Amino acid sequence: MIIFVYDNSFEGLLTAIYEAYYTDIKPRAIVSDEYYEPNLIDNRIYIESDITKSNKVYEAIKKKISQDALRHVYHVFLSELKEAPTVIYKYLLIAFRMGYQVDFLLTNQHVLNMHKISKKVSREKHRMLGLTRFQLIKEDFYYAPIEPDYHIIGLLAPHFANRMADQHWMIHDVKRGAAAVYDKKEWFLTEVDMKLQASVGAEEELYQELWKTYFKSISISERRNPKLQKNFMPTRYWKFLTEKKQS
Known part of the structure; x- marks a missing residue:
């Protein structure tokens, strides 16, 4: 066969x-x-x-x-x-x-x-449009970690490029080590090699690494690829939701 x-x-x-x-x-x-x-x-x-x-x-x-x-x-x-x-x-x-x-x-x-x-x-794409949460982590750079079941990051990016056209942002698919990055002009897909497993005390270091990763991503043109209750909010998404985080 x-x-x-x-x-x-x-x-x-x-x-x-x-x-x-x-x-x-x-x-x-x-x-x-x-x-x-x-x-x-x-x-x-x-x-x-x-x-x-x-x-x-x-x-x-x-x-x-x-x-x-x-x-x-x-x-x-x-x-x-x-x-x-x-x-x-x-x-x-x-x-x-x-x-x-x-x-x-x-x-x-x-x-x-x-x-x-x-x-x-x-269905997951539409769900994640409502569950993606951005954090302002440095100056005008917004960051959103997600961990979807499917590789939908490229489906989410056009929506946020339109909605947040005046901001720099990154949507990071933590599970796949991929990110959609927007530089106020266009969005593109890139790899993100860093791991986001930082303790609370290491938050500033984490943000610095994200900041470096963002600028590294937008500077390497070869890495661009512009072509890549519980029923509505499953518990597997909660760790990335601001309103679900424990204070």
């Missing part, structure tokens, strides 16, 4: 889908190299990212299916679930035949799986 393995990037996934759709090799599944486990049964084929091929798939989804389909694809990719790449692949095989009508075919298990995962990611 053939397995396509890619580099965990969105471009890599779209390249794998290109190879699966436009060549004679039809994989049983597509898996990120983060999750792939070698075995004696599967024939692993590693797919190198190709920006030209990924752009072709991106444009094909938008033009031949719909903008909604492209949103579903991206949301499911951001779920980071092991099965997500295969779910996307199976969905697109149907969607390229049916066009925009594919999203009405909810009796099909592949389409239904796509919608279920996409809805979970979208």
